[in-house]
Amino acid sequence: MAIPNFLYKGNRVLLKELTKTDFKLRYQGSILGYLWALLRPLMMFAILYVVFGKLLRFGGDIPHYPVYLLAGTTLWAFFTECTNQGIQAIVTRGDLIRKICFPKYIVVVSATLTAVINLLINMVVVAIFALLDGIAPSWTWLLAPLVLFEFYCLALGISFLFGAINVKYRDITSIWDVLTQALFYAVPIIYPISMIIATSSIAAKIILLNPIAQVIQDFRYLVITPETITTWGYVGETNPALPFIPILLVIILLVWGSWYFRKKSKRFAEEI
């Protein structure tokens, strides 16, 4: 236990094998196979674009609105996939946990890594769309992975925390289902944050303190247009310390989640 657990070679091998298996089996038996990893967010985007972009005209004054929307839906798809798989991971791998001793966090990490692989593939699509839409590549693109990493930390923290509770109380799965539905509307994915600012500046600031909103807006700022209203720009105007709240939340969730998971994992084999 002196060396950090994840550096131990056996654990890395297991993580690799489990992730490989997960990824290989995800789209097993479907004709389009891996293509679904791309098609699902794209189709989701198409629906939202027709309804909110074309019919309701939410995009109004935002430059490159289609790409702007695509980036939002792609990031959101990653978040839901990552947390859903992560929260379910321990329960779905119950057969293993009851019969073999191995670090339990590997199961959660491997489940979320599949979502990460999908996200990376989808990022290529976003980049292609951005170029097609006439967005010039900029050096700020290089900062995007940092924001994505923050997003992954958030999803992982949630997965650890709720995944551990889910072992005993399966209600979590349903609660999280509803919660993600609510969260989808609580962050500026389909609507531009400027719409909220127009009605209530306070509400907009609260929305932007949500780490998910911060990540999505930062990503759009870095990749699509510097005109994007970000937590740093908008909330930072009031108080330069406030924009650190989302990052602090992510750190707290990740630390608390892993601590709780670690504490509870001793009894997973009995309780599952």
Added chain:
Amino acid sequence: MSDIVVSVKNLHKSFKLPTERAWGLKQAIFNRLKGIKGYKEQKVLNGISFDVRKNEFIGIVGRNGSGKSTLLKTLAKIYFPEKGSININGTLVPFIELGVGFNPELSGRENIYLNGALLGFSNKEMDAMYDEIIDFAELRPFMDQKLKNYSSGMQVRLAFSIAIRAKGDILLLDEVLAVGDAAFQQKCADYFASIKGKQTVILVTHDMGNVTKYCTRAILIENGKIALDGDPEKIAKAYKKLWS
């Protein structure tokens, strides 16, 4: 003594068994409000101590519910004991059930490597064992086929071969000694006869024939305690007397 590979001291383990449907948040909140515990404590291991020497073949016997499997799972670190300690000197390879983690959609080869990873072996270590495993299982021509296309006999043969060919210092087995058809069962029996006294094995079983044939020592467990520990012949007799 330096040749002690497993040292178990005063092991205690109990389970919290839900008294009614305590599954779900609603019931949990309900129970808390009413001051009901929602579970009862079941003591399964009640102060077990023993040492295992290198190359001993130990048979653990006892009636259903006596705590044998819990003991094995605690040794395998799947369960954490409330009290007491387990010291293990060397790598321990547990087989509580054959074919854990086997995936029907993966090929035989992929399943071997996945299973190996679950037991803590690196791909390199598995490369070294791979040929021995498939030769023992006699399944070389089928390695690239999906496991779901194997017959059930072939599946257990593969799982069993991984179990006995995995290069660990201590082998933990729960009632898995012979699988497959008569010829393969004979092969398993020969194998166990050949490792008697050469490899450390801890076996949980109900078959007294196996205890007297392979074990160098046996432990009888009753109500979570060690009732007898010693010569396999004597223990087998005592076991049969439990209900006659």
